[in-house]
Amino acid sequence: MVEKHEWGAVAMIESGERSVLGHGISAKPGSARRRPDIYRIYGARRPVIWLVNFLAVLFGVYILIPLYWILLGSMKTNNNVVNSFGFFPALPFFLFENLSRLFTYDNGEFGRWLLNTLFYSLSAGVGGTIFASFAGFAFAKYRFTGRRAIMGLVLAVVAVPATALTIPLYLLYTDLRLTNNPLGIILPGLGTAFGAFLMFVYVRGSVPDSVLDAARVDGASESRVFWRVALPMTLPGAVTVLLFTIVGTWNNYFLPLLIFTKTSLFPLTLGLAGWNSSTSSGYGTHILYALIVTGGLVTMLPTIVLFLALQKYWRQGLTLGSTVG
Amino acid sequence: MLYSIYLSLFATPLIGPRKFVGLQNFINAFSDQSFWSGVERVALFGIIQVPLMLLIALFFAIVFDLELVRRGAGILRLIYFLPYAIPGVISALMWGYLYEPRYSPFDTILTQLGLGNVNFVGGNIVLASIGNIVTWEYVGYNMIILYVVLRSSPRELIDAAVVDGAKLWDIVRYVKIPMARIGLFLTAILSIIGTLQLFTEPEILSSFSTAVNTSYTPNIYIYTVAFTNNNLNYAAALSVLVGVITVVATAVFLGLNRLRQRRAGIS
Known part of the structure; x- marks a missing residue:
């Protein structure tokens, strides 16, 4: 059963790869390909198409509702966040006030969390991408004993989403004394099975053996062959692994919740959740509605910007990203 | 994971070293109502939320693949x-504020319309509210996966169907849905696993709702056992059990899938 599932994944990756290289989603609007005339070809009726378009826009509105709410909320005073009507703006305009309070509240702990989050995600992202590239390159281009067995293991791990391993990981950390240690959150990002697999597919698909051999004949060392020849050719794959590892670490909540008890080590997600529970339980000396809302906005902006900026890379990688969960 | 299995076979008393207890933790787990009520809850959640989310995702994947949306399709995607x-914590926080009766703009609208109050975080509705958050978070992601799968399947099949006089619904029914099958299969398995691991959304909502207790989902209960009760060995046993349940659920899904395929093959 499991084998079949893995073959399914492989088949999907093969097809995804084809779309990367061939036609597919990267077709720019207004490109040469003509759009089908849906009315003539499919015999679609106009009311049906109108309904479909209406539903698509309506669903877009549904997705945007919370984002619209948080954008307005970040411009409101504490009192207005909860007392004014959520879908209308309210005066006074408090965005800048909120932002400056956000970074000064409680000796600037939010800034501290922001730096922590940046540090954790960048370390995990950069390290994870390098390791994944090494592994992918080795699987694709070297023949060594146990290669198939290790590949199988990597594939099996790809199928297990990170959350399923969080508690076992925590239990392991308690004995290794890695709780309250930044390594605890960086290490899992370094061993990204999905990344290794994605890089394997990319190296196999886009780095021909002949190019590597030519470089070797010219006297390049193996490490030079890897860094200077292979890696640039697999850049889209590497960027996708980097993006998903950074975002995965940035957005993680469960693992840091388990391993960090010192607030000075918190990432943003954990810090904001803490503010929220102390505000809503009413025990906190400060009621922080406006700061939670503004902090939430600041926390989600970087990952949204990253996804928008790197669109053309992750769109290709997403078929494979499906296995990250 | 292996380490959890190892830990689950021990017990750590308040005083003294860890000692081997065999399967005692698992025997305790089998009669632990708090744990099983959480399992039942996520099972109910999964049976309703996963098909609903994938259906919406499939609908839009096909709509975009057939280019039925003429303007702004790229932006909508x-x-x-x-x-x-967006981090799950922030998503859950935003929806939490949109749900909580004291702040909820939906509540204001409903009241203005004279439709009375709906407590989105009340006892019976909160599970559906969590379902809405999870759907909101993952429907687009699943849609893109299905869309990529459809896009990378051969277009010639559509042309051939059109030549044979197929109409829109025929193409959807006989060309697109079968093509999306491999994508649906994968997204379904990932969603099942994700559902059994449900944690962040209900955990955040627990500060908005009294209905979300400390054993609401299996993972929340394990968290409680590990931190509030300080019983790491029992937590390890429970996490092994969740792993086993996940494997069983996936196997059942695969079995049903195969059964359905076989039946389709005979007819």
């Missing part, structure tokens, strides 16, 4: 995907 980039 990006908007649908956006929630995936």
Whole structure:
């Protein structure tokens, strides 16, 4: 059963790869390909198409509702966040006030969390991408004993989403004394099975053996062959692994919740959740509605910007990203 | 995971070293009502939320693949995907504020319309509310996966169907849905696993709702056992059990899938 599932994944990756290289989603609007005339070809009726378009826009509105709410909320005073009507703006305009309070509240702990989050995600992202590239390159281009067995293991791990391993990981950390240690959150990002697999597919698909051999004949060392020849050719794959590892670490909540008890080590997600529970339980000396809302906005902006900026890379990688969960 | 299995076979008393207890932790787990009520809850959640979310995702994947949306399709796809980039904590917080009766703008609208109050975080509705958050977060992500699968399947099949006089619904029914099968299969398995691991959304909502208790989902209960009760060995046993349940659920899904395929093959 499991084998079949893995073959399914492989088949999907093969097809995804084809779309990367061939036609597919990267077709720019207004490109040469003509759009089908849906009315003539499919015999679609106009009311049906109108309904479909209406539903698509309506669903877009549904997705945007919370984002619209948080954008307005970040411009409101504490009192207005909860007392004014959520879908209308309210005066006074408090965005800048909120932002400056956000970074000064409680000796600037939010800034501290922001730096922590940046540090954790960048370390995990950069390290994870390098390791994944090494592994992918080795699987694709070297023949060594146990290669198939290790590949199988990597594939099996790809199928297990990170959350399923969080508690076992925590239990392991308690004995290794890695709780309250930044390594605890960086290490899992370094061993990204999905990344290794994605890089394997990319190296196999886009780095021909002949190019590597030519470089070797010219006297390049193996490490030079890897860094200077292979890696640039697999850049889209590497960027996708980097993006998903950074975002995965940035957005993680469960693992840091388990391993960090010192607030000075918190990432943003954990810090904001803490503010929220102390505000809503009413025990906190400060009621922080406006700061939670503004902090939430600041926390989600970087990952949204990253996804928008790197669109053309992750769109290709997403078929494979499906296995990250 | 292996380490959890190892830990689960021990017990750590308040005083003294860890001692081997065999399967005692598992025997305790089998009669632990708090644990099983959580399992039942996520099972109910999964049976309703996963098919609903995948159906919506499939609908839009086909709509975009057949280019039925003439304007702004690219932007709409990006908007649908956006929630995936947002941390689960922030998503749950936003929806929490939109749900909580004291702040909820939905509540205000309903009251103004004279439709009375709906407590989105009340005892019976909160599970559906969590379902809405999870759907909001992942529907676009699943849609993009299905869309990519459809896009990378051969277009000639559509042309051939059109030549044979197939209409829109025939193409959807006999060309697109079968093509999306491999994608649906994968997204379904990932969603099942994700459902059994449900943690962040209910955990955040527990500060908005009294209905979300400390054993609401299996993972929340394990968290409680590990931190409030300080019983790491029992927590390890429970996490092994969740792993086993996940494997069983996936196997059942695969079995049903195969059964259905076989039946389709005979007829």
